[in-house]
Amino acid sequence: MKTELSAVEAKYEAQKIAFGPMYFQSVIALRDLGILQFINSNRKGVSIGTIIEELPVSEYAVNLLLEAAEILGVVEIEEGVIKISKIGFFLLKDEMTRVNMNFMNDVCYLGAKSMTESFVKGKPEGLKVLGDWPTIYEGLSILPEPAKTSWFDFDHYYSDNAFPNALKIVFKKNPKMLFDIGGNTGKWSFACCRHDSQVAIKILDLPVQLNVAKANAAEKGLLERIDFHPIDLLDTEQKIPQGADVIWMSQFLDCFSEEQIVQILENACQAASEDTTLFILEPFFDNQNYPAAHYSLVATSLYFTIMANGNSKMYRIGVMKELVCRAGFDVVEIYPLIGDSYHTILECRKRA
Structure with missing residues (x-):
């Protein structure tokens, strides 16, 4: 991102933050409904009509999710032909991205609304959406699924x-x-x-x-x-x-x-x-070589705030x-x- 933004550019960046949760969930839906995988399997491109014919997903859902995906750069649409982008490919196939997305969606997402309260009280106030423990560590072995699997996948990915x-x-x-x-x-x-x-x-x-x-x-x-x-x-x-x-x-x-x-x-x-x-x-x-690692680790600190121990x-x-x-x-x-x-x-x- 440029260090000096125009007012129009800055306002656009602000909207990315404002609507970030919606766009995140749109990508989760795009993946979990099989739409992103279907597009990826058709490397030469596919039409909306073909997606609707081949997948048990409504025309309404396909249209809305692809509109969001195009905004995010997850897919590229030209003359009605939809292709997966490099960003979409990494969302679908990259192990680090898969682990991070599942961790955010299954462990952190519902509790994130309690971030301000967690900072005020110094306690993981978001943890209550998963269980009644003072910290997440007392509950790791009995976390509800899919949070348990996603937590351990995240932990092991960043250590193994x-x-x-x-x-x-x-x-x-x-x-x-x-x-x-x-x-x-x-x-x-x-x-x-x-x-x-x-x-x-x-x-x-x-x-x-x-x-x-x-x-x-x-x-x-x-x-x-x-x-x-x-x-x-x-x-x-x-x-x-x-x-x-x-x-x-x-x-x-x-x-x-x-x-x-x-x-x-x-x-x-x-x-x-x-x-x-x-x-x-x-x-x-x-102490990281790549901005993706730095970005992910700073976000992980906020998980500690809302879900782990505050x-x-x-x-x-x-x-x-x-x-x-x-x-x-x-x-x-x-x-x-x-x-x-x-x-x-x-x-x-x-x-x-």
Whole structure:
């Protein structure tokens, strides 16, 4: 976008914001009714009449949705021939776009109207559309569908791509005991077990999440190698145990406010020895190569406001480094944008 807009251009951009929710839902309908897929399958173009004949969708619906799609640049219409555009192709086929759209539609959309109230109260007031929990984390394992599937698809998409390169970094000194803080469903712990047949794992998380991780571990035959430690890290009386060669936090600290992050890292610091390495994996929004990633991560902060806990966000890398230092660690190495992911790893050691 140009830095200097005319009044007419600025007014148009303002209308994009004003009607944004309507246009978003029009694309969801275009996709879910099969119209976008049908257009894509006819690369030479297709007429409105053919769409109406071939799909169980009314002429009224097809006309309105295509009018919206043309405005958005999702389709191109010339002399009655409709073709999918590059934007439409990415909406239909790109994994990042699919995951983000489903997350916004299934998890965040209905709760978004409570954003102002969430900021005022410092609580995720939009969460009530999904369930009665103080934060979304207590309800993850019992979220209603399709929100549950879309939440985990979103979470795993933004972490799993980092695992192959992260494993090489974390296991470069052959740790024997790894603590997976906020282990969620256990995917990172299972990847560690596949990577190193000797490593022992302890997953630390809320009891409701440990139940899911334990069931998944049992299914994979890994119960002998993985221990499960229930803990609420917002309770200052509950301490992380000692004995870890590696303490791992993957997309975990962005679930907390700055003061809570310092509290959690201080807890990790008391558990760490001089030989313990703390690894923090985060998608810092100011450390991205592409504007689409930056845009998506800033929007994700607003999800934390309305749906997750009301006080956390995606962070700048400089802010996280400062919080790490406040808690008694030094950042000894930075691995930026590892592999094909959006993540940076901070390697930290307890300050002597």
